Amino acid sequence: MSSRAEEFINQAEKTLTKFSFFSSSAKYEDAAELYAKAANTYKVAQLWMEAGKNYMIAADLYLTKLKDQETDACQNMVLAGGCFKRVSPPDAISAYDGAINIWLENGRTNMAAKLMKEIAEMQESEPGSIVDAIESFQKAADYYDMAEAKSQSNAMLAKVAELCSSAIDPADLQRASTIYDKLGRTSLDSSLLKFNAKGYFLQALLCHLGQGDSIAASQKFETYIHLDYTLGDSREGKFASQLIESIEKYDADGFANACSDYDRISRLDPWKTAILLKAKRAIDGIGGGDIGDDDDDLDLT
DSSP states (O other): OHHHHHHHHHHHHHHOOOOSSSSSSSHHOOOOHHHHHHHHHHHHHTOOOHHHHHHHHHHHHHHTTTTTTTHHHHHHHHHHHHHHHHHEEEEEEEEHHHHHHHHTTOOOOOHHHHHHHHHHHHHHHHHOHHHHHHHHHHHHHHHHHHHOOOOHHHHHHHHHOOOOOOOOHSSSSSHHHHHHHHHHHHHTTOOOHHHGGGHHHHHHHHHHHHHTTTHHHHHHHHHHHHOTTTTTTSSSHHHHHHHHHHHTTTOOOHHHHHHHHHHHHHHHOOOHHHHHHHHHHHHHHTOOOOOOGGGGOOOOO
């Protein structure tokens, strides 16, 4: 396989050096196609770095030597990124960034958003890259919003809030609460999404409680029950109300009972559990309890 790929590369190099009295665009297009063939051959052989490099050479020819070939350039950059992902995420991100910049310049924001999401997911899985992932998810949300793809934009914003509140130290609960607030309000504007509002509002309130700010949580709760008339009597609304009251009274038992009651009907997911542990820390800390610095030492019951 690799010898066949090298044949394509040699043909491409000869094509580029070939002199012609006529337009040179044909030789550049032929060379780009040959480099792409070499890349395809390397890809079949699972020689990912070599495949990615040749896709990028083809992309560069389409972009710099040929007119109106930006689509072909982007396609080769995306193919290169897919190969680089296997062996070198930084090279994959660089290739994807090239395609994103071109798509943004041409108003293809939906395509840019999809690729930025892919970058964010790569960064999320890379140790030490969570902060970069957060900003990439934010960009993906912005691009989807520009493309008027609201549900996809909301999904990216929810990811930003999740990572801000649970994956970095110290957690940025203020940013997370602002995002969940926005998502709740946006959901109410859609007949299809309005039932999601209660969940987002609960998450916003939990972020305030996780900061030990029951006053802000109480004020926001009053705002939310006026925005969403179903919130007050809902499971989410009653849970939030019980939590706020327990924290205001420094009532650890009431807090634990509220968590237990909610968990029996709607299982507390890892995100809620982590934020509730932070809120319980506020109760125990104010109440004079001696607790460690690690939330793993705490229990909701």
